[in-house]
Amino acid sequence: MTSDHSLSVPAEPYPFEFAPEHCALLMIDLQRDFLEPGGFGEMLGNDVSQLRRVIEPNRQLLAAWRARALPVMHTREGHRPDLSDLPPAKRIRGHGKTSIGDAGPMGRILVRGEAGHDIIPELYPLRSEPVIDKPGKGAFFATDLHAILQNKGITQLIVTGVTTEVCVNTTVREANDRGYDCLVPEDCVGSYFPEFQTMGLKMIKAQGGIFGWVSDSNSILAALA
Ligand code: TIU
Secondary structure, three states: OOOOOOEEEOOEOOOEEEOHHHEEEEEEOOEHHHHOOOOHHHHOOOOOHHHHOOHHHHHHHHHHHHHOOOOEEEEEEOEOOOOOOOOHHHHHOOOOOOOOOOEEEOEEOOEOOOHHHOEOHHHOOOOOOOEEEEOOOOOOOOOOHHHHHHHOOOOEEEEEEEOHHHHHHHHHHHHHHOOOEEEEEHHHEEOOOHHHHHHHHHHHHHHHHOOOEEEOHHHHHHHHO
C-alpha cells in the first residue's frame, strides 16, 4: 500500500490493495503481428482468436485509466532495423522458414517501424503514454521501464496483454524481483494455448501470490467506480 487513498480489488490469492495514482496499467505487446489475422502469429500456425478476446476488456480498462488520468504504458516486442539487438539464438530458434527480420505479411517481422510491429488500432497509445520498445520477452530487460516507473513514483502494476505464459509472465516475474506488486486481470491476457493460459495464471497466484495477484477487468472497474 503506497498511499492512504487505496482501493481494494477482489483477487486471488487475496484482495489486491492499490493506490491508483501509484499504479500503472502496463499493456504488453498488443501488436498487430501477434493479434491480427495474416500476421506473424498466425503465420506460425497459431489461432489468433485466442488472443483477440482480450481486446474489448483491455479497451474498457484503458478507457477507465485514461478517464482518471492514471498512468498507462505500452510495450512492443521488436528489434532495430539493422537487427544489431537481435541475439542470433533468438533469430534461428525454431528453424522456421521465416524468422525475425524477414519479410512477413505486415512488413519485416518484429522490426521497429514496420506495420506488424505496431500496436493494434483498438488500443493505440496516446502521445502522452510511454511506449517501451523491448528486444526480449520481459519488459525490464534492456529497456528504461524501471527508470520511468521510479520517476513517476509507480510501485504497483496492472499487467495485461499477450501472451500470458511468455511476455506477460516474464514481465511479472521481472517486476516482482524489482519490488513491484502486480495484478493480472485474467480476461485481459491471452495465450494461443488454453492450457498455458490456465497454468500461466496459476503460476502467478500460487504459493500465497509468489509473483502477484490474479483478478478480472470487471472487478478492477468496480473498484475504481
Ligand atoms: N509477446 C510475446 O509473448 N511474444 C511471444 O513471442 N509470445 C509467444 O507466445 N510466442
